[in-house]
Amino acid sequence: MWDALKTYAGTIADRRIDSLFDDPDRAGGFSTRMGDMLFDYSKTQLDDTARKMLLDVARAAGVEAARDAMFAGAPINDTEGRAVLHTALRNLDGGPVTVEGEDVMPGVLDTLARMEAFATAVRDGSFAGQGGQITDVVNIGIGGSDLGPAMATLALAPYHDGPRCHFVSNVDGAHIADTVRGLDPATTLVIVASKTFTTIETMTNARTARAWMSDTVTDPAAQFAALSSAEDKTAEFGIDPSRVFGFEDWVGGRYSMWGPIGLSLMIAVGPDAFRAMLRGAQAMDRHFRSADLAENMPVMLALVGMWHNQVMDYATRAVLPYDQRLSRLPAYLQQLEMESNGKGVARDGTTLPYHSGPVVWGEPGTNGQHAFYQLIHQGTRVIPCEFMVAAQGHEPELQHHHNLLVANCLAQSEALMRGRTLDEARAKVAGKFDGDELERQARHRVFPGNRPSTTLVYPQLTPEIFGQIVALYEHRVFVEGVILGINSFDQWGVELGKELATALGPVVTGEEGTDGKDGSTAQLVDYILARR
Numbered sequence: 235m236w237d238a239l240k241t242y243a244g245t246i247a248d249r250r251i252d253s254l255f256d257d258p259d260r261a262g263g264f265s266t267r268m269g270d271m272l273f274d275y276s277k278t279q280l281d282d283t284a285r286k287m288l289l290d291v292a293r294a295a296g297v298e299a300a301r302d303a304m305f306a307g308a309p310i311n312d313t314e315g316r317a318v319l320h321t322a323l324r325n326l327d328g329g330p331v332t333v334e335g336e337d338v339m340p341g342v343l344d345t346l347a348r349m350e351a352f353a354t355a356v357r358d359g360s361f362a363g364q365g366g367q368i369t370d371v372v373n374i375g376i377g378g379s380d381l382g383p384a385m386a387t388l389a390l391a392p393y394h395d396g397p398r399c400h401f402v403s404n405v406d407g408a409h410i411a412d413t414v415r416g417l418d419p420a421t422t423l424v425i426v427a428s429k430t431f432t433t434i435e436t437m438t439n440a441r442t443a444r445a446w447m448s449d450t451v452t453d454p455a456a457q458f459a460a461l462s463s464a465e466d467k468t469a470e471f472g473i474d475p476s477r478v479f480g481f482e483d484w485v486g487g488r489y490s491m492w493g494p495i496g497l498s499l500m501i502a503v504g505p506d507a508f509r510a511m512l513r514g515a516q517a518m519d520r521h522f523r524s525a526d527l528a529e530n531m532p533v534m535l536a537l538v539g540m541w542h543n544q545v546m547d548y549a550t551r552a553v554l555p556y557d558q559r560l561s562r563l564p565a566y567l568q569q570l571e572m573e574s575n576g577k578g579v580a581r582d583g584t585t586l587p588y589h590s591g592p593v594v595w596g597e598p599g600t601n602g603q604h605a606f607y608q609l610i611h612q613g614t615r616v617i618p619c620e621f622m623v624a625a626q627g628h629e630p631e632l633q634h635h636h637n638l639l640v641a642n643c644l645a646q647s648e649a650l651m652r653g654r655t656l657d658e659a660r661a662k663v664a665g666k667f668d669g670d671e672l673e674r675q676a677r678h679r680v681f682p683g684n685r686p687s688t689t690l691v692y693p694q695l696t697p698e699i700f701g702q703i704v705a706l707y708e709h710r711v712f713v714e715g716v717i718l719g720i721n722s723f724d725q726w727g728v729e730l731g732k733e734l735a736t737a738l739g740p741v742v743t744g745e746e747g748t749d750g751k752d753g754s755t756a757q758l759v760d761y762i763l764a765r766r
């Protein structure tokens with residue numbers, strides 16, 4: 235599938251990206267808009283021919299039919315026999331959505347209304363702790379039950395007018411210990427977020443939180459809520475059904491922040507802002523469903539990604555939000571993209587004949603500039619960069635900060651593309667050095683340039699725009715998965731480690747020996763046990 239594209243890429247390998255701007259329409263022609271958001275992919279090697287070939291690949295892979303099947307509730311997660319309908323969670327004023335002949339929307343809207351009633355009660359004090367109004371919410375969850383609400387709560391900090399929110403995920407006792415230190419158990423609400431309610435990290439942290447609370451309050455369970463699809467297990471844990479918010483198995487963990495898993499966010503920012511976020515995501519859903527593929531932002535984001543990963547063999551991509559409040563977005567996208575598309579087997583069980591998803595990583599700008607951008611600019615591997623920045627911040631009194639932020643963001647993509655020639659580098663050091671030393675010093679200051687990047691610009695990180703951005707990435711992952719021919723909605727690759735960790739449990743306590751373990755594992759266990 236990629237051979238023709240690779241061959242074509244070879245024919246344009248010597249072309250400089252900046253030469254493409256000889257065409258005055260280059261920027262506009264290689265950008266897409268959705269609402270007021272602009273995705274500019276003109277600083278890449280993509281040209282009309284490559285784009286057309288990529289679009290042909292998308293059409294041949296059946297992206298449109300697959301997309302329609304997802305929205306229609308078909309069981310496209312075919313290793314688990316499940317529909318994939320996180321989009322129903324934000325289908326606020328859409329029509330019915332049916333799964334096996336049943337409209338799921340009444341249930342979705344009912345749960346949303348229950349969440350809103352509870353969030354409002356926590357916010358206005360009509361639901362209180364045993365020591366008074368809730369001051370702190372501790373969300374205990376991991377993976378999709380943590381990254382989404384944690385990332386979103388930070389992203390929407392300017393809208394946060396509810397109790398403080400804390401997120402505990404790691405089974406490392408340091409995480410819960412550091413989080414609850416200083417909190418008052420009598421005014422803390424603990425939300426246990428786990429789709430399965432079996433995840434060892436979450437259940438361990440939940441029990442620790444309950445013990446912490448029971449030292450102070452008489453009825454700790456009364457200050458617990460649960461977000462889960464396993465209502466039998468939440469009941470076993472002792473959480474009253476009135477504070478259990480359920481969801482169906484057609485909401486995948488990493489796609490779940492739009493529903494009950496978003497409760498801590500809703501308590502933080504209030505139901506109105508939460509709904510605004512849902513509306514933003516719904517607007518992106520509509521765009522994804524209706525826009526022509528060439529104008530379709532998630533499709534083009536996916537195709538640019540595949541051009542870099544599958545065609546150009548760039549193994550990683552950097553996500554670089556010039557938006558401090560999106561500092562957890564790279565971590566969120568690591569799960570979204572790598573748990574979804576990090577597969578080695580096609581839907582039919584055959585080995586993938588090409589690479590699956592890339593390594594996704596990143597940090598907010600400008601911080602990253604003072605850390606790893608050295609490698610991005612002058613390292614020997616090309617790393618496509620995905621910049622994002624808001625036209626305006628939320629601090630009008632700090633406009634000069636925002637101007638610097640924007641200037642830096644735009645400067646980085648310009649620098650990556652333009653680079654600096656040896657002659658330009660010589661001019662930089664002329665007068666300071668001469669002869670061989672001038673040449674040596676100049677060579678260190680050369681930037682190869684011709685390095686691709688894309689930039690997503692948006693008016694401001696409002697709840698609507700934030701919803702659009704996250705839904706954009708969700709659909710990008712979907713499109714890439716369809717073209718790769720994989721199931722983006724299971725995660726069998728996380729199972730083996732879990733199984734082995736369970737088996738190692740009694741070994742690391744010394745209750746069982748290391749017989750049968752490899753030499754390295756046995757040595758590590760011995761080392762640890764000897765130091766306890």
Ligand SMILES: O=P(O)(O)OC[C@H]1O[C@](O)(CO)[C@@H](O)[C@@H]1O
Nearest residue numbers: 377378379428429430433487728
């Ligand atoms: O919500 P749960 O069931 O606790 O799962 C947490 C996370 O664990 C995973 O299953 C991976 O182990 C993720 O897919 C999921 O988001």
